[in-house]
Amino acid sequence: MTKYILLNFDVEEFDAPLKYGEKIKPSVQFDISLMGLSNILSLLEHLKIRATFFVTANFALHYPELIEAIARTHEIASHGFYHSQFSPEDLWKSKQVLEEISGQTVSGFRMGEQQIIDEQAILASGYQYHSSFNSNYYQGKRRTVHYYNHLLNLPLSVTPFVRFPLFGLSFKNLPFPLIQFASQITLDSDRYLNLNFHPWEFTDISKFKLPNSMKRLSGIHLLNRLEKYLIWLKKQAEFTTISDWMNKIKS
Numbered sequence: 001m002t003k004y005i006l007l008n009f010d011v012e013e014f015d016a017p018l019k020y021g022e023k024i025k026p027s028v029q030f031d032i033s034l035m036g037l038s039n040i041l042s043l044l045e046h047l048k049i050r051a052t053f054f055v056t057a058n059f060a061l062h063y064p065e066l067i068e069a070i071a072r073t074h075e076i077a078s079h080g081f082y083h084s085q086f087s088p089e090d091l092w093k094s095k096q097v098l099e100e101i102s103g104q105t106v107s108g109f110r111m112g113e114q115q116i117i118d119e120q121a122i123l124a125s126g127y128q129y130h131s132s133f134n135s136n137y138y139q140g141k142r143r144t145v146h147y148y149n150h151l152l153n154l155p156l157s158v159t160p161f162v163r164f165p166l167f168g169l170s171f172k173n174l175p176f177p178l179i180q181f182a183s184q185i186t187l188d189s190d191r192y193l194n195l196n197f198h199p200w201e202f203t204d205i206s207k208f209k210l211p212n213s214m215k216r217l218s219g220i221h222l223l224n225r226l227e228k229y230l231i232w233l234k235k236q237a238e239f240t241t242i243s244d245w246m247n248k249i250k251s
Contacts, residue, residue: 001191002191002237002238003187003188003191003192003236003237003238004191004192004193004237004238004239004240004245004248005192005193005195005233005236005237005238005239005240006052006154006192006193006194006195006240006241006242006245007049007051007052007195007230007239008051008052008053008054008077008131008194008195008196008197008242009037009040009051009052009053009054009196009197009198009199010054010079010110010112010196010197010198010199011033011037011053011054011055011056011059011079011199012033012055012056012059012079012083012112012198012200013026013029013030013033013056013058013059013082013083013084014028014029014030014032014033014200014205015029015083015084016200016208016210016214017208017209017210018084020209020210020211021209022208022209024208030059030062030063032200032203032205033059033199033200034063034066035203036198036199036200036201036202036203037066037199039199039202039203039220039223040197040199040202040223041070043223043226043227043230044073044074045073047227047230047231047234049230049234049239050073050074050075050239050240050241050244051074051075051239051241052074052075052076052077052108052241052242052243053070053074053075053076053077054077054078054079054108054109054110054131055067055076055077055078055079055098056079056080056081056082056083056094056112057078057080057081057082057090057093057094057097057098058081058082058083060097060098060101060102061097061101064101067098067101067102068101068102068103070102071101071102071103071104074241075104075107075108075241075242075243075244076098076102076104076106077098077106077107077108077109077110077131077242077243078091078094078095078098078106078108078109078110078127079094079109079110079112080094080109080110080111080112081093081094081097083112084112086111086112086115086117088118088121091109091121091122091125091127092125092126095109095125095126095127106127107127107128107129107242107243107246108127108128108129108130108131108242108243109122109125109127109129109130109131109132110130110131110132111132115132116133117132119148119149119151119153120149122151123149123150123151127151128151128152128243128246129151129152129153129154129242129243129246130151130152130153130154131153131154131155131156131194131242133155133156141153141155142155143155143158143160143163144190145190145192145194145249152246154194154242155194156194156195156196157186157190157192157193157194157195158186159182159185159186160185160186160189160190164182166179166182166183166186166193166195167195167196167197168196168197168198168201169213169214170182171197171225171226171229172201172213172216172217172218172222172225173213173216173217176225176228176229179229180229180232183233183236184236187236187237192237192245193233193237194242197226201218201222202218202219202222202223202226203218203219204218204219205218205219206218206219
């Protein structure tokens, strides 16, 4: 039975410093995300890996030609309209904008900041899957992929038993062999990994007012670590987009 890697990125305005009291101009927020995204796209092209990009409509409206280009190879999904604010109508509004720009049918949604959202509203807005939460934080949630009222729920990957999260902060702060071990046991158990990163992590964010755990490894150093990780993962499983994988498990 084939194992799969569902590599995905949250493409958003770099607003993380705002949460820690640092004011940065919107233009800087977009520049930082754009630089990191360019680094990620170059790496994926080099390794011939397809991924899923959860994009805010706000970012897509600023860089429509780039999103259209990404959509030629990768999947575009919704990350809401704005990253730092949300209203219920953003569900269908962001989907509409992203579909017009990308030329794709947008099937997936991810809520920013792991916020709780009405899953019936997601389904009613025309989405087929929801990948917003980390089951490490929501212990009442099922750890692996499942359907809820016809909406496919895809939690971010955590290890079996202890629910150790396989996400950006773990990836940049823990020893590489430990990340490999956690990835391997989860892949063996679940037959897939749902791995999420933020493009802005892959440019230099050391000057911003952020916790050390967020900025201790960024830019080219983090990009090199990601390349090493992806090369190792290619030996373990097949990379695919979330929508393509979802169609495989349906059939």
